[in-house]
Amino acid sequence: xxxxxxxxxxxxxxxxxxxxxxxxxxxxxxxxxxxxxxxxxxxxxxxxxxxxxxxxxxxxxxxxxxxxxxxxxxxxxxxxxxxxxxxxxxxxxxxxxxxxxxxxxxxxxxxxxxxxxxxxxxxxxxxxxxxxxxxxxxxxxxxxxxxxxxxxxxxxxxxxxxxxxxxxxxxxxxxxxxxxxxxxxxxxxxxxxxxxxxxxxxxxxxxxxxxxxxxxxxxxxxxxxxxxxxxxxxxxxxxxxxxxxxxxxxxxxxxxxxxxxxxxxxxxxxxxxxxxxxxxxxxxxxxxxxxxxxx
Amino acid sequence: xxxxxxxxxxxxxxxxxxxxxxxxxxxxxxxxxxxxxxxxxxxxxxxxxxxxxxxxxxxxxxxxxxxxxxxxxxxxxxxxxxxxxxxxxxxxxxxxxxxxxxxxxxxxxxxxxxxxxxxxxxxxxxxxxxxxxxxxxxxxxxxxxxxxxxxxxxxxxxxxxxxxxxxxxxxxxxxxxxxxxxxxxxxxxxxxxxxxxxxxxxxxxxxxxxxxxxxxxxxxxxxxxxxxxxxxxxxxxxxxxxxxxxxxxxxxxxxxxxxxxxxxxxxxxxxxxxxxxxxxxxxxxxxxxxxxxxxx
Numbered sequence: 001x002x003x004x005x006x007x008x009x010x011x012x013x014x015x016x017x018x019x020x021x022x023x024x025x026x027x028x029x030x031x032x033x034x035x036x037x038x039x040x041x042x043x044x045x046x047x048x049x050x051x052x053x054x055x056x057x058x059x060x061x062x063x064x065x066x067x068x069x070x071x072x073x074x075x076x077x078x079x080x081x082x083x084x085x086x087x088x089x090x091x092x093x094x095x096x097x098x099x100x101x102x103x104x105x106x107x108x109x110x111x112x113x114x115x116x117x118x119x120x121x122x123x124x125x126x127x128x129x130x131x132x133x134x135x136x137x138x139x140x141x142x143x144x145x146x147x148x149x150x151x152x153x154x155x156x157x158x159x160x161x162x163x164x165x166x167x168x169x170x171x172x173x174x175x176x177x178x179x180x181x182x183x184x185x186x187x188x189x190x191x192x193x194x195x196x197x198x199x200x201x202x203x204x205x206x207x208x209x210x211x212x213x214x215x216x217x218x219x220x221x222x223x224x225x226x227x228x229x230x231x232x233x234x235x236x237x238x239x240x241x242x243x244x245x246x247x248x249x250x251x252x253x254x255x256x257x258x259x260x261x262x263x264x265x266x267x268x269x270x271x272x273x274x275x276x277x278x279x280x281x282x283x284x285x286x287x288x289x290x291x292x293x294x295x
Numbered sequence: 296x297x298x299x300x301x302x303x304x305x306x307x308x309x310x311x312x313x314x315x316x317x318x319x320x321x322x323x324x325x326x327x328x329x330x331x332x333x334x335x336x337x338x339x340x341x342x343x344x345x346x347x348x349x350x351x352x353x354x355x356x357x358x359x360x361x362x363x364x365x366x367x368x369x370x371x372x373x374x375x376x377x378x379x380x381x382x383x384x385x386x387x388x389x390x391x392x393x394x395x396x397x398x399x400x401x402x403x404x405x406x407x408x409x410x411x412x413x414x415x416x417x418x419x420x421x422x423x424x425x426x427x428x429x430x431x432x433x434x435x436x437x438x439x440x441x442x443x444x445x446x447x448x449x450x451x452x453x454x455x456x457x458x459x460x461x462x463x464x465x466x467x468x469x470x471x472x473x474x475x476x477x478x479x480x481x482x483x484x485x486x487x488x489x490x491x492x493x494x495x496x497x498x499x500x501x502x503x504x505x506x507x508x509x510x511x512x513x514x515x516x517x518x519x520x521x522x523x524x525x526x527x528x529x530x531x532x533x534x535x536x537x538x539x540x541x542x543x544x545x546x547x548x549x550x551x552x553x554x555x556x557x558x559x560x561x562x563x564x565x566x567x568x569x570x571x572x573x574x575x576x577x578x579x580x581x582x583x584x585x586x587x588x589x590x591x
Contacts, residue, residue: 020390027429043431231534252424252428
């Protein structure tokens with residue numbers, strides 16, 4: 001029994017941990033509650049009745065905020081970023097299992113892409129596209145390319161500069177996750193498959209892929225949620241069509257009704273939903289892998 | 296061994312790594328080069344003028360050599376940003392260390408440890424702006440904290456320093472970024488051989504001595520990685536400082552953003568180059584302390 005007695009530090013750190021969790025989640029729960037504020041209610045307590053008034057305003061787009069255009073943009077961008085992050089990270093992670101020229105440089109570049117301040121990356125992409133636009137326009141003028149002269153404004157956009165900006169942020173996370181996965185990956189399984197005469201593609205498809213599938217769900221989760229919430233790298237590199245977080249940032253200083261809490265709750269809800277789906281996906285993938293081994 | 300000698304097809308890994316390399320080249324390397332080049336350009340109200348001029352750097356540090364009349368704007372901005380950095384770093388490191396220590400050494404079941412770890416890290420996957428907005432109903436003049444303080448008679452009237460101040464900025468940073476310390480420090484702590492702690496105890500070390508001479512040195516890599524994250528995130532920030540500071544507090548990121556909005560691209564580029572240089576210097580100094588690749 002005596003051995004089981006917890007030291008004082010356990011209770012102190014445990015209490016601190018509990019307080020930290022409250023600190024972490026308290027504010028979010030506060031706006032969840034306040035988003036159900038009655039129609040007369042304000043930005044803070046007390047609640048004046050309970051209603052879904054602000055959600056209705058938000059849904060109809062008739063309040064101060066019309067966010068559905070940017071909502072859809074962010075959703076699509078997030079999905080594309082998710083797919084690309086998963087595929088590119090998997091391929092690159094697999095490549096790093098063997099030696100290839102430029103390996104060290106590529107690794108350092110990826111880490112640098114994570115660490116260089118987002119505003120610098122964003123500014124750089126904006127400048128790059130600006131130079132590209134100037135180049136295209138000069139070319140069109142010089143060679144008298146009619147359709148370019150008339151129609152071209154900028155190459156910047158959601159799925160060009162915006163997509164690139166997001167990938168510089170999600171790919172490092174994706175690659176680091178794949179590193180962690182492949183570092184713990186049993187080499188002998190691949191060797192066994194090769195000894196049995198499997199081609200490199202067959203080894204990848206039937207041995208490697210099923211084993212790393214649960215982790216790929218994790219990479220996909222990071223890809224989507226990081227893109228869904230990204231601001232700093234997007235800010236200068238998006239052109240005219242704002243993403244949802246950028247729109248939200250603008251709204252923080254202009255909206256003075258609980259509608260912004262309703263919007264905040266919906267956005268967080270999407271993240272929570274995606275996290276839940278990912279957990280479901282991981283457990284399904286794991287069960288399948290287990291069945292494969294046992295069956 | 297004969298079926299596929301690894302060196303016979305060095306093409307495959309190159310092709311597999313190519314998409315990553317291409318994305319980084321197009322959206323990371325070229326943009327940084329463009330920034331470096333444009334920082335040397337001239338500009339007018341309407342257009343960029345290709346050039347090799349020191350104008351942007353000179354203007355950035357205008358009046359900085361003349362210390363007699365107080366600090367120049369650039370130095371003041373850097374100092375204020377570094378001050379925020381130091382405060383945020385101190386709190387996130389302390390909190391992150393305490394939380395990781397609790398998870399790694401006090402929680403006994405692996406499942407419980409994993410669950411609690413996810414509880415601490417899951418908010419990372421939700422929106423930063425929303426998490427900032429969430430503080431408004433708590434810290435405002437009419438907010439929950441002020442209601443409590445006035446209600447209990449601790450203060451006579453609502454406090455204004457709670458929101459749109461250094462306090463709220465640091466609070467939000469700690470709220471957002473503690474997990475950047477927690478994750479690498481927890482990772483380092485989980486690699487510590489538990490027998491070392493027992494050995495220290497058996498040799499008569501007190502709890503504090505074990506902490507100071509065994510745990511902290513072995514956690515150093517995690518602490519360094521976490522510190523790099525926090526320092527770099529705060530130094531380049533303009534969103535958190537903007538929203539939580541009520542757009543009143545100066546920061547380097549904010550200066551760059553404002554110059555961009557006035558289309559002073561070369562000036563913004565020069566700012567970015569200097570910021571990047573400083574960040575790289577910080578990282579170079581800190582990574583001297585550890586080998587990052589061994590941490591993966």
